[in-house]
Amino acid sequence: MLEVKGLTKTYQSGSHELTVLDNVSFTIKLGDLCAVVGPSGSGKTTLLGLCAGLDSPTSGEVKLSGHTLNECSEDQRAEIRRTTVGFVFQTFKLIPTLTALQNVMVPLELNGHTSPKKSAMEILNEVGLKGREHHFPVQMSGGEQQRVGIARAFIHRPKILFADEPTGNLDTETGSRIEDLLLNLNRTANTALVVVTHDLKFAHQCHRVLELDSGRIVRDHTNEAEATLD
Numbered sequence: 001m002l003e004v005k006g007l008t009k010t011y012q013s014g015s016h017e018l019t020v021l022d023n024v025s026f027t028i029k030l031g032d033l034c035a036v037v038g039p040s041g042s043g044k045t046t047l048l049g050l051c052a053g054l055d056s057p058t059s060g061e062v063k064l065s066g067h068t069l070n071e072c073s074e075d076q077r078a079e080i081r082r083t084t085v086g087f088v089f090q091t092f093k094l095i096p097t098l099t100a101l102q103n104v105m106v107p108l109e110l111n112g113h114t115s116p117k118k119s120a121m122e123i124l125n126e127v128g129l130k131g132r133e134h135h136f137p138v139q140m141s142g143g144e145q146q147r148v149g150i151a152r153a154f155i156h157r158p159k160i161l162f163a164d165e166p167t168g169n170l171d172t173e174t175g176s177r178i179e180d181l182l183l184n185l186n187r188t189a190n191t192a193l194v195v196v197t198h199d200l201k202f203a204h205q206c207h208r209v210l211e212l213d214s215g216r217i218v219r220d221h222t223n224e225a226e227a228t229l230d
Helices: 044-051 074-084 100-110 116-126 142-154 172-189 200-204
Strands: 002-013 016-028 033-037 059-064 085-088 160-164 192-196 208-213 216-222
Touching: 002 044, 016 044, 016 059, 016 216, 033 044, 033 200, 044 059, 044 160, 044 192, 074 085, 085 142, 100 116, 100 142, 116 142, 142 160, 142 172, 160 172, 172 192
Parallel strands: 033 192, 033 208, 085 160, 160 192
Antiparallel strands: 002 016, 002 059, 208 216
């Protein structure tokens, strides 16, 4: 599903070159559930963006669902994201002038879906938002907005979903509900899930954990066989 080889990303900072990711390699299979953990500034968000084709690496390559992203044009990468990838942001990224239902319909409308409203209503029900579909983001709690974001990310049944700190702006109880929702959608849809998180309890519920530090993978293990991250 996802193959990352020698991924490196550097930025020019004044007269200095800043290496955010340094020779990162791993693979993710369809249906895998993988947490990416590590201290702030370790390269987690950059890694997610590169894997989803939102940015290009300095060197190395990302192969997503059989497509080598480095060799694709921006239009081709956008098409892959529309058909294959879901992305959940920490800050929700909902369109404020659209209702929950309209926000969720957007990916299907971009793909020319014939009945986007029916499908959007169904997945909003799945994430527990029945009766809230005609509310605007400003009328919803943070947890409800994140549920809309998850519904939007899953509406086209992506093969892989990337989530960047999906509970980072939520209280503990609401965050736990969002995590349970992601785990359930992973199980029922067999979607590969790659989640950046600071929540070690959530990480322990994932099949695999990649730990980053200073842009490098310092630990890669399955939770069944390894000790805790604490």
